[in-house]
Amino acid sequence: MKLVVEIAKTHLLAKPKQTVVAMLGVTFGIGMFIALVSLMTGLNDFTEEVTMTSSPDIHIYNDITENRPSILDQVNQTGLNIVHHQKPKKETARLRNALQIAEMIRRDPRVLGVAPTLSSQVFYNYGPLELPGSIAGVDIIEEDKLFDLRSKMKAGRIEDLLANNDGIIIGTGIARKMNVKLGDRIVITTPQGHTMPLKIVGLFQIGIGTIDNVRSYANISTVQTILQQDQTYITDINIKLFDLHQAKAIAPEFQAMVGYKAEDWETANSTFLTGVVIRNIITYSVSITLLIVAGFGIYNILNMTIINKMKDIAILKAMGFSGSDVRQIFMIQSLVIGFIGSIAGLCIGYTLSYLISQAPFDGGDMVSLDHFPVNFDTKYYITGIVFGVLTTAFAGYMPSRKAAKIDPIEIIRGQ
Numbered sequence: 001m002k003l004v005v006e007i008a009k010t011h012l013l014a015k016p017k018q019t020v021v022a023m024l025g026v027t028f029g030i031g032m033f034i035a036l037v038s039l040m041t042g043l044n045d046f047t048e049e050v051t052m053t054s055s056p057d058i059h060i061y062n063d064i065t066e067n068r069p070s071i072l073d074q075v076n077q078t079g080l081n082i083v084h085h086q087k088p089k090k091e092t093a094r095l096r097n098a099l100q101i102a103e104m105i106r107r108d109p110r111v112l113g114v115a116p117t118l119s120s121q122v123f124y125n126y127g128p129l130e131l132p133g134s135i136a137g138v139d140i141i142e143e144d145k146l147f148d149l150r151s152k153m154k155a156g157r158i159e160d161l162l163a164n165n166d167g168i169i170i171g172t173g174i175a176r177k178m179n180v181k182l183g184d185r186i187v188i189t190t191p192q193g194h195t196m197p198l199k200i201v202g203l204f205q206i207g208i209g210t211i212d213n214v215r216s217y218a219n220i221s222t223v224q225t226i227l228q229q230d231q232t233y234i235t236d237i238n239i240k241l242f243d244l245h246q247a248k249a250i251a252p253e254f255q256a257m258v259g260y261k262a263e264d265w266e267t268a269n270s271t272f273l274t275g276v277v278i279r280n281i282i283t284y285s286v287s288i289t290l291l292i293v294a295g296f297g298i299y300n301i302l303n304m305t306i307i308n309k310m311k312d313i314a315i316l317k318a319m320g321f322s323g324s325d326v327r328q329i330f331m332i333q334s335l336v337i338g339f340i341g342s343i344a345g346l347c348i349g350y351t352l353s354y355l356i357s358q359a360p361f362d363g364g365d366m367v368s369l370d371h372f373p374v375n376f377d378t379k380y381y382i383t384g385i386v387f388g389v390l391t392t393a394f395a396g397y398m399p400s401r402k403a404a405k406i407d408p409i410e411i412i413r414g415q
Contacts, residue, residue: 004325007316008332018304019337025293026341027348030388033287034349034380039356040283042375044276050207054147055265056115056238057247058254060101062093063261093119098234101258110241110250115142117236118223122216125187125195126178133174133214135188137223140169146240149204149217155182156202165222169202173213188216188226196226291391299395303402313406323404330403334396335389342388346381 012019095101098116106114118137123130136143140161144150150158154172161167168186180186182200189195198218205212218226224233239254241247247264255262266273313326357374 001328004328005332008329008336012333012336022337023341023344026291026338026388026392027344029287029290029293029391030342030345030384031348031352032290033384033387034346035352035356036283036287037380038349038353038374038376039372040279041377041380042357042373044279045375046373047272048276054206054208054211055268056146057241057244057265058239058251059263059265059268060095060237060239060254060258060260061235061263062095093235095234095237095260098232098237102237104257105237105239105254110243110246112240112242113142113145114240115139115146115238116220116234117143117238118220118227118229118233119235120223120227121191122226123189123191124174124178125189130189131174131177133188133216135168135216135218135223135226137220138217139220140217143217143238146238152204152206154203154205156200158202160201161217161219164199164201165219166196166198167201167222168198168216168218169204170200170216171212171214172203172205173209174216175200175203177213190226192227194226194228196222198222288387291387296395299399303399310406313403317406326406327400327404330400331393331396334392334400337396338389338392339385341392342385345388346385349381349384350376 102114102116105111115138120135120137122133122135124133140149140158144158153169156169158169161169168188170180170186175181178186180200182203184200185197186200187195187197204217206215220234221231224231227233241250244265248266251262251264251267316326317323353374353376356372359372360370361372
């Protein structure tokens with residue numbers, strides 16, 4: 001085996017340019033694989049984290065847009081009923097017995113937290129302008145348990161909302177648009193025309209412009225007063241589970257139990273999840289293609305080496321080397337090229353990933369980002385080196401098999 005290794009080493013060093021070119025093919029493939037996967041998975045992880053921290057695992061609400069049977073359908077179920085220009089009946093988004101439902105769900109061992117919420121569309125009055133937005137009446141402590149609002153506060157504290165019945169916590173996007181700061185007062189108007197001045201006791205930033213530019217938080221009692229509703233008026237129940245991946249299976253159970261719409265996070269964010277899958281497919285397709293192209297390069301180089309070394313191979317076999325010995329010589333060459341090229345590729349991939357992570361990125365009003373999010377997960381580096389070595393091993397197997405079958409007598413005769 002020692003002699004086989006020495007011969008393989010001699011072949012690699014005999015034509016260093018060929019060897020380096022083969023290694024560079026693997027290096028480039030692995031390096032780009034690491035850089036692409038790190039960037040794309042980093043972006044996916046960032047958007048998933050932001051989305052999940054701003055939306056519940058299960059959202060229970062009264063879906064007033066859901067189709068319901070008309071009175072005619074109930075009275076004459078077997079007949080043909082035709083209704084023209086049917087008008088929706090007046091119905092509020094109230095959840096009946098919402099607090100009792102929340103308490104019942106809270107006792108489920110699969111549930112991490114439950115937060116009854118009162119949501120409404122509002123207008124933020126900014127001089128002669130009315131900026132559209134939404135306000136959520138919450139128990140701010142329960143809301144913090146579900147969405148970790150404390151870590152997203154840019155000014156003020158969430159506890160300040162409990163001490164102010166006329167307090168409001170607004171997104172940094174709204175504050176920037178209205179040119180207001182902590183301690184200022186703003187006036188909000190409901191779609192029904194009710195107005196109320198509120199004091200800004202905090203500013204938060206989720207990191208998504210569509211939330212930071214419209215959402216605000218107040219106490220449930222404050223929003224009930226604005227909407228001129230009683231103390232039992234609740235429109236939503238937000239639920240966080242210990243395992244968010246169980247949400248799709250648990251949501252139908254809760255819907256059947258409470259009689260209201262229960263929407264899991266996968267259904268609510270289906271567009272986002274589809275985008276993640278598509279990005280992953282594109283990333284891995286491009287990366288694997290690079291590695292396969294590098295494999296073809298190694299195949300061609302080893303194949304040409306065998307053609308050039310025909311007489312050497314014939315002499316080796318005439319001296320007593322078996323076909324398996326010759327195959328090992330060329331397999332060792334391909335594995336050395338693959339291993340060294342993969343290690344160099346990992347170093348280049350890490351360097352590129354680090355440089356990308358340091359590159360400034362302006363997310364604007366939509367995404368709160370100063371730099372590109374990059375994922376330095378070890379499993380991608382392990383995948384890169386394993387796939388690189390396997391690709392080069394496969395690329396070297398076919399030429400080495402060809403070399404093992406060479407008949408030394410025919411080569412020596414010059415045929």
